[in-house]
Amino acid sequence: MLHTMNDQGRESADVLLGYQSQKLQDLIEEILHCCKERTSHLSKKFDIPEAELRCLMLFGEERYLTAKGIAQKLDVAKSRVTKIMNGLIRKKLVESIDDPKDARIKLIGLTSQGQRRSKELSAIMTDLHQKLLLEFEPEQRKMVISCLEVLRSSMEAVKNQML
């Protein structure tokens, strides 16, 4: 025999790792695809572009946001935010007032119609994720979440390690 037990063990571990990483890659891709479909479905259902929907959901707690703050939360350039806001203002879902303390700043807030939309949207989202959780047994739910937590941290770690 050419291989010692150790070599064989290491080799089969490598094969396993390769198999698992392929599986992981496929799974992540499928999950990504599913999320994309969900987003585009909601966008059509509400007849509002995805970026504007994403923006609507930022007003969870805070009454007012600034363009800069929105840009940071959405992780886009601030010029992009201007255009998104134009869309939302045209649809009367959002309105902007001048900051009384600083004339450079515009405070952006939901209109009452915007609030309705926003609540509607977040209700759908939490409902959706609850249904997702209910597909698991109660004991499994904690596990799923901790799994994803580790996965997320690992992804961050690997990302930083990549640069």
Added chain:
Amino acid sequence: MLHTMNDQGRESADVLLGYQSQKLQDLIEEILHCCKERTSHLSKKFDIPEAELRCLMLFGEERYLTAKGIAQKLDVAKSRVTKIMNGLIRKKLVESIDDPKDARIKLIGLTSQGQRRSKELSAIMTDLHQKLLLEFEPEQRKMVISCLEVLRSSMEAVKNQML
């Protein structure tokens, strides 16, 4: 006391579910964001648009693909594929020949340069996912994968249930 024990139990279970579903939503969003960053990083590194990279990675096993097949795999309209192919052909990463059996069909294959790129890319991807797995203990890896498997099926289930 207003509530019986059962009511209290049910209520606290609901609270837990609400908390968990919020957590799940956040986690998925963060993971999504991480993946998006990764994709855009690779696109810049290779100096190839994301859609073209995605296309390059389709040539895993098969020697030739058709525009229609690519459209299905990428889940885009076929007119989109034409444009992606134009980009890849201009970069000499791909070339198309006429199907000898059916003059309507163009067979699309990687050039040798395209093969290099494609292999390079998939090497990076598997390396990345292996690193991801290595962040877990060996016993945990199976668990992560099965977790994601259930998650994916659940997402499909919930999606279908939504329409």
Added chain:
DNA sequence: GTTTAATGGTTCACGATGTTTACTTTAATA
């Protein structure tokens, strides 16, 4: 066997997402 689908691709017009650069206005600071 000619007419009639259906199929595979391309093109064009459009809209959405996003970046970069340059430019205003206003605020802070040296």
Added chain:
DNA sequence: TATTAAAGTAAACATCGTGAACCATTAAAC
């Protein structure tokens, strides 16, 4: 006060994507 920094906007550009009209070619129906 003159300069610099910050917030927002506007214009030019690139990418991603769809839908409809269109051309060839092949397959099906009569």
